[in-house]
Amino acid sequence: MNLSSLNAVAVELVVGAWAVLLLSADLLQREARKHSLWAISGLGVLCAGAVLWWQQAWVGQHFGPMFVFDAFAAFFKGLFLLTALIVVLMTRVFTRLLPGNIGEFHLLIFSALLGMLVLASVTDLLLLFIGLELLTFSLYVMAAYLKTDKRSVEAGLKYLVLGSISSGFLVYGISLLYGAAGGTNFALVSRTFASGAVPPLAVAGMLLVMAGLGFKIAAVPFHLWVPDVYEGAPTPVVALLSVGSKMAGIVVLLRVLYGVFLPAQAVWGGVLAVLSAATMCYGNLAAIPQTNIKRLLGYSSIGHAGYLLMGLATATASGAQAVGFYLLAYLFSNLAVFFVVVLVGSLAGGDSLESYNGLSRRSPLLAATLFIGLLSLAGVPPLAGFSGKLLVLLAAVEGGRLWLAAIGAVNVAISLYYYLLIVRRMYLLPAASAPPIAADRLTRLVLFLLMAAIVGIGVFQEPFLQLIPSSRL
């Protein structure tokens, strides 16, 4: 290993260093001025973004045997940084965080971000585990961050218990794979799968690893933690969970399924297809009767996990590309929705669906953003979510799973129903009390940019598709 191989980990170094910087800033700054810490943290993400841009020249470089910086990693690191940036901007307006401990919160965002960035590049099961634990440990703490709120503590505890179980699955699976392959490196493990008859031990290890990752992306039957955690955790954390954590789980799944387990695709393809169908149906049907928007979005995020699994199950390059595009669309749509949820929760009080009644009168901008975000999640053209869904369905049809595509198509209509129920509240029903909600200038700008991104990606798909490497991982 020479010094120049550090180029491969440049972004991670910046993010790690910035976490230290944040820690010292938190120590040095007076309590009264700490609400401006978001600026330092946002600047850190922007710096990391600039480094990522510069780092593109070193695509294909390895850092030791465990870490690679390839085009695939570069694309997803970009998405993770975007997510982190928007989440930082959310914490700025999430007023309930203001009393105390805001510094550590930003620090935790950075450690979670570091975990996600590492996950995009892993080529070793051990590093995979470390990256995933770094991410989830940060999220455990963040979920329970509102210490005086019973539901937040409950959310943190539930996430901790169920997350630990899933880590157990993962570690057990890794140990079985180690037993079968004699190592944890992807190249080594994949040799076990490539050589004719796969030992049952390795198949069991593979299924356990998939189960462990299934928790992270909230796929049925590993979804039980989602509704309560989404309802109780602070909203910016929920946004990070539903976008960042899910994306990280998918990235890792792509890495291991396409990079290691590809020869056994007959096994995992079928398993994922069945799970995908169950996940879509369960998430979307269970979302219908919800009365709390965060719970509803929790179930909807389960539904989206189903679509992502549908793309993964194809085991084709076009399936992987479709998943990448779906995540890009999901990122902007879901973060736009959560941004409005943060604002309504902080400025208008409450996350119950009733507080959205008459939102279009109280704040046309928030209502329009939520409208566009929700319809994009439902998959309505000309918005980004539509192209994502179309690509995933197309990949499934091309992979010969028409039945799965049919279930996915019907779920579009089901999800549209409950998203429209929110639209109905915003536009059709009168507000109980109607003081206008005023968002500040930066927030308005961010909302406009998010809307523009959703429409832009939905109309001009090709430039974004080209960003996603479609070759084998």
Add this chain to the structure above:
Amino acid sequence: MPIVLVILLAPAAAALLLCLVPQHRPDWARRISVLATGIPLGLALWLVGHYDRAAGGYQYEVFVPWIRSLGIGFHLGVDGMSAVLVLLHALCSVCGVLISYAIKERVKEYYIFYLLLITGVFGVFTSLDLFFFYFFYEMAVIPMYPLIGIWGSDVKEKGVVRFSKEYAAMKLTIYLTVGAVIALLGLLWLYAGSGVNSFDVAALERHFRANPLDAQLQRAIFPLLVLGFGVIAPMWPFHSWSPIGHAAAPSAVSMLHAGVLMKLGSYAIIRLAVGLLPEGAHAWLPWVAGLCLMNIIYGGLVAMAQKDLKLIIGYSSSSHMGYVLLGIACLTPLGLNGAVFLMFAHGLMTALAFALVGHVYDETHTRYLPELGGLAKRLPFIATCGVIAAMASSGLPGFGNFVAELLIILGAWDRYPLQAVLAVLGVVITSVYMLRMVRGVFFGQANEALPHARDAATPFARLPYAILIGALLLVGCWPNPLVRLIDVSSRPFVERMRQPNGMQIAAPPSTRP
């Protein structure tokens, strides 16, 4: 700049522009919308006039590669059939925008959604790419939800709410979306099965002419497309969203909904299902011919039983769309010409009828037939238009509907004699409920509780009615140019359908009409 692109982008650009218009300037919003629909109308007229009939095929094409790896291109163009429908939509949307002057609250938002709806419909009629076809199709459906939900009205009977507007809006959106995704599945299957890696309709047509798709596959995909697009057509038994949706929508939205949105379904069936899957069409169209009879007869009988004016016209629309489906099912140039021509004539007629009902409702605040009566004295102009609409709808000679229905029944005679005879019966049913409605609203005992009703007095208020009636009479008395324009495209379309080995279709005399 290419004409078709301008037609498509004018309303879209106006919708974006309206986002910038301040909330307190509804007059700006209205003027921008008139302009954004007036320009397409002028261009559509030019398009219909200048379409090169000798050359035929797709003209005024625009092609921009969009997603190369998947073979998706932004491909616009019109042939004889779609040019006529573009003109229909342009006429209806201008009139709809003018009628929308009656909307007084949240005007800006209303026009944004309305223009998005208009853009979507233009997009469907001009797209020659499966991806963009679906893209615009779904884009036309979704604005209906807020349009009905916010500006619509509940359907009441004797003062009791029968269907709330929210129910109607949700039912319409979900029905159409379910239909759309079923059709999408068919389209994706078609794309994957064709093996040419192209979403381009023209390219697929060329490809299938040389090497047709496997007959088994065609027969499997065809019902997906017909069911999916049949929901919006609206084919019995999937029509129930439609009359309720019509009834709850504000009148300008009903005009577009019944005038053109329903035609998207039958157009999609012609262009995609029949055009790309001839073998599937041969196998399945007799079933469609059977189902459409239910539309015509059953829809007509249900319309007779209605007491809400908009529900009467709503059911009558689904009844008339049965004729369109029958015309398509004939697979003869005559029947297809009739189908497209009826889409045009019925679109104008039904837009006129909904505009009239909208005026009556605005003035009297009721659409319940027993509460109306004797309005001819107060609303002479509206009453005259109402009589004209009823006559057009009943298929009186001199109106476009007569020509179209005649073509369809003649076209159906060879292949489906029973359906042709029963379809004629449908004309009688239509006259029963239309005349009963005219009598009930405009003549007979005047209701003393409605003294404030005012007529459409100014030339500006009368303009949309004049445009629609003028167009109806023009194509009714002089159908030749339009029928010949349709014929340019429908004849080769049907010729292509003839399989050398498969079923032979009775060749119609080539000189009609």
